[in-house]
Amino acid sequence: MKLHEYQAKEVLARFGVPVPKGRVANTPDEAEAIAKELGGKVVIKAQAHTGARGKAGGVKVANDPAEAKKYASEIIGMTLVTHQTGPQGLPVNSVLVEEAIDIDREIYLSVAIDNTPGRPVIIASSQGGMDIEEVADKTPEAIVKTLIDPACGFQPYQGRKLAFAVGLDGEHLNAASALIGNVAKAFLESDGVIVEINPLVVTKDGRILAADAKFSIDDNADYRQKDLVALQDRSQEPEKELEAHDAGIQNYVKLDGNIGCLVNGAGLAMATLDALKFAGGDAANFLDIGTANSPDAVVSALKIIGSDPDVKAVLVNIFGGLARTDIIAEGTIQAIKQGFVTQPVVVRLAGTNVELGSKILDESGVDLGRADGFAEAARMAVAAAK
Amino acid sequence: MGVLMDENSRVVVQGFGGAGQREAMTGRDYGTNIVCGVTPGRGGQTIEGFEVLNTVREAVDKYDANISLIFVPAPFAADAILEAADAGIPTAICITEGIPTLDMMRVKRALAGSKTRLIGPNCPGVINPAARSRAGIMPVDVYLEGSVGVISRSGTLVYEAVDQLTRLGIGQSGSVGVGGDPIIGTSQREALELFEADPDTAAIVLIGEIGGTAEQEAAEYIKQMSKPVVAFIAGATAPPGRRMGHAGAIIAGAAGTAAAKQEALRAAGAAVVENPGDIGSTMQRVLQETGLA
Numbered sequence: 001m002k003l004h005e006y007q008a009k010e011v012l013a014r015f016g017v018p019v020p021k022g023r024v025a026n027t028p029d030e031a032e033a034i035a036k037e038l039g040g041k042v043v044i045k046a047q048a049h050t051g052a053r054g055k056a057g058g059v060k061v062a063n064d065p066a067e068a069k070k071y072a073s074e075i076i077g078m079t080l081v082t083h084q085t086g087p088q089g090l091p092v093n094s095v096l097v098e099e100a101i102d103i104d105r106e107i108y109l110s111v112a113i114d115n116t117p118g119r120p121v122i123i124a125s126s127q128g129g130m131d132i133e134e135v136a137d138k139t140p141e142a143i144v145k146t147l148i149d150p151a152c153g154f155q156p157y158q159g160r161k162l163a164f165a166v167g168l169d170g171e172h173l174n175a176a177s178a179l180i181g182n183v184a185k186a187f188l189e190s191d192g193v194i195v196e197i198n199p200l201v202v203t204k205d206g207r208i209l210a211a212d213a214k215f216s217i218d219d220n221a222d223y224r225q226k227d228l229v230a231l232q233d234r235s236q237e238p239e240k241e242l243e244a245h246d247a248g249i250q251n252y253v254k255l256d257g258n259i260g261c262l263v264n265g266a267g268l269a270m271a272t273l274d275a276l277k278f279a280g281g282d283a284a285n286f287l288d289i290g291t292a293n294s295p296d297a298v299v300s301a302l303k304i305i306g307s308d309p310d311v312k313a314v315l316v317n318i319f320g321g322l323a324r325t326d327i328i329a330e331g332t333i334q335a336i337k338q339g340f341v342t343q344p345v346v347v348r349l350a351g352t353n354v355e356l357g358s359k360i361l362d363e364s365g366v367d368l369g370r371a372d373g374f375a376e377a378a379r380m381a382v383a384a385a386k
Numbered sequence: 387m388g389v390l391m392d393e394n395s396r397v398v399v400q401g402f403g404g405a406g407q408r409e410a411m412t413g414r415d416y417g418t419n420i421v422c423g424v425t426p427g428r429g430g431q432t433i434e435g436f437e438v439l440n441t442v443r444e445a446v447d448k449y450d451a452n453i454s455l456i457f458v459p460a461p462f463a464a465d466a467i468l469e470a471a472d473a474g475i476p477t478a479i480c481i482t483e484g485i486p487t488l489d490m491m492r493v494k495r496a497l498a499g500s501k502t503r504l505i506g507p508n509c510p511g512v513i514n515p516a517a518r519s520r521a522g523i524m525p526v527d528v529y530l531e532g533s534v535g536v537i538s539r540s541g542t543l544v545y546e547a548v549d550q551l552t553r554l555g556i557g558q559s560g561s562v563g564v565g566g567d568p569i570i571g572t573s574q575r576e577a578l579e580l581f582e583a584d585p586d587t588a589a590i591v592l593i594g595e596i597g598g599t600a601e602q603e604a605a606e607y608i609k610q611m612s613k614p615v616v617a618f619i620a621g622a623t624a625p626p627g628r629r630m631g632h633a634g635a636i637i638a639g640a641a642g643t644a645a646a647k648q649e650a651l652r653a654a655g656a657a658v659v660e661n662p663g664d665i666g667s668t669m670q671r672v673l674q675e676t677g678l679a
Contacts, residue, residue: 115600150494253628265542290483291405319542321510
């Protein structure tokens with residue numbers, strides 16, 4: 001789950017990470033009031049789950065409260081389209097109103113999980129304000145990393161090492177080292193997936209501030225991060241995905257094609273998208289039904305797929321392990337009989353209880369495409385969608 | 387032989403609820419020596435002919451259990467893995483999906499240097515068809531005794547690959563599901579090392595996914611392997627930045643793409659399959675070309 005910039009900064013501030021003065025505004029009037037309170041020049045920043053907001057017109061500098069109100073009225077309600085959002089863009093329902101800062105230098109700082117050692121890694125670079133992938137590509141020597149040992153946690157020497165490496169020495173050393181430790185602490189205590197501060201700035205008046213912040217939380221830790229989960233802004237999620245989530249289907253991703261997919265297992269679900277591509281088609285979604293303990297779960301999933309206007313055909317591809325093919329067959333037939341799926345359906349069942357599952361399909365009286373193998377199922381689904 | 391399991395495997399099922407009981411029965415029917423279940427507070431009961439104990443330590447003391455198969459729910463799974471390690475279990479296989487990544491970070495640190503190997507979490511487990519020994523959730527009917535080892539991040543793709551092989555009459559020496567999470571106990575590379583060292587394995591199918599760099603690390607090892615490897619990477623058509631079901635399956639950088647992984651594997655000498663329907667037939671061709679068939 002992703003947080004908005006203002007939420008990320010609130011979380012970081014709670015852990016002692018300095019951020020610019022400011023607050024979120026949901027209306028132009030609120031923006032004006034906050035600008036008055038802050039005094040002087042302010043920055044109005046669109047709150048949406050994407051980077052590159054400035055280029056898309058989502059960030060403006062206002063000289064006075066009246067201008068802050070004007071810019072806020074332009075930005076709130078806009079649809080922000082960036083290379084990260086896709087052509088449909090993301091709605092902007094609020095703006096962050098912050099003091100304008102005079103920047104001396106920009107640094108990059110992030111914490112994420114390094115899968116191979118299985119430890120959090122702190123990444124810093126003197127090349128702040130740029131896309132870190134690009135920095136890694138062009139000037140890899142400008143990036144420094146250090147792993148956190150889960151047993152002893154972040155150590156001050158690690159903060160100093162990174163601070164020296166990115167030029168935050170001298171008068172900045174202690175503050176920078178403490179700040180890096182506090183970001184690591186925020187990451188660990190919030191079940192972070194990534195915290196990225198880009199840029200971390202040194203201001204002309206000598207302060208170090210997190211000028212921007214991205215924060216993602218581990219979905220698997222939802223049960224123990226309730227305060228953060230409560231911050232979720234549903235307007236930033238695709239509608240079909242929210243619908244799926246509310247129906248108890250965690251693993252649904254909307255895609256651009258026209259073949260609806262119901263698959264068990266994330267790997268097989270991904271491979272199904274690949275197989276469709278090879279057969280000349282494109283999936284309308286990724287959906288991992290998981291274990292599917294009841295036909296109802298299958299019906300709910302097919303309801304979401306069937307009601308997607310992009311879907312021209314449906315492919316059910318199941319290789320039962322823990323999941324039982326008879327339950328999938330039962331749910332598929334119910335969903336079709338109840339009218340939730342009106343598109344042509346191709347079913348491929350294999351694995352646990354496949355004889356029973358096939359029998360249920362055979363005796364249902366429902367007209368289905370039946371495939372034995374994986375590639376064949378993909379070809380039939382592509383043909384059915386044409 | 388085979389890897390991780392054989393005729394001498396004695397499996398305790400940790401978390402003896404519905405799924406644990408069902409898979410214990412399937413395993414027993416297949417021929418596996420499932421010695422008991424463990425559910426704290428339920429000690430003394432007998433369920434479906436299995437004795438239920440309170441702790442893994444009791445399972446080790448009473449039955450000399452040497453594999454723990456873990457179904458404990460995600461919020462408590464890290465604790466269960468550490469309990470198995472504390473009891474001295476050599477191989478802990480964790481099926482549980484949805485464990486917070488930071489829990490696994492601590493578990494991995496705690497297991498470093500211990501004598502317990504962890505497989506998973508979020509995996510289908512391990513099987514040795516020759517020994518009819520299974521600690522996992524895979525459907526047993528698709529397996530055929532033979533000499534191909536199968537390694538996968540995904541459970542259902544193990545079944546898919548095994549099914550394709552079996553339909554062509556190519557049997558398996560075993561399969562190891564390493565798990566779909568960002569932090570796992572045994573990497574693809576380590577699983578390759580096990581099959582490379584196994585005299586009953588002639589060739590290996592490796593099934594990776596988008597996200598992370600584990601396939602590149604596996605490719606480094608493939609360079610020095612004596613046995614042929616057929617590899618498939620799931621998610622070639624997945625959009626970047628989206629988590630595709632598995633917490634580990636997200637393209638977050640150039641190294642995480644299917645193309646980068648395929649390239650590394652090809653360069654290492656693996657036969658890379660692009661269409662997931664061609665895994666079995668590619669192995670058939672490789673076995674013929676290398677004279678192993």
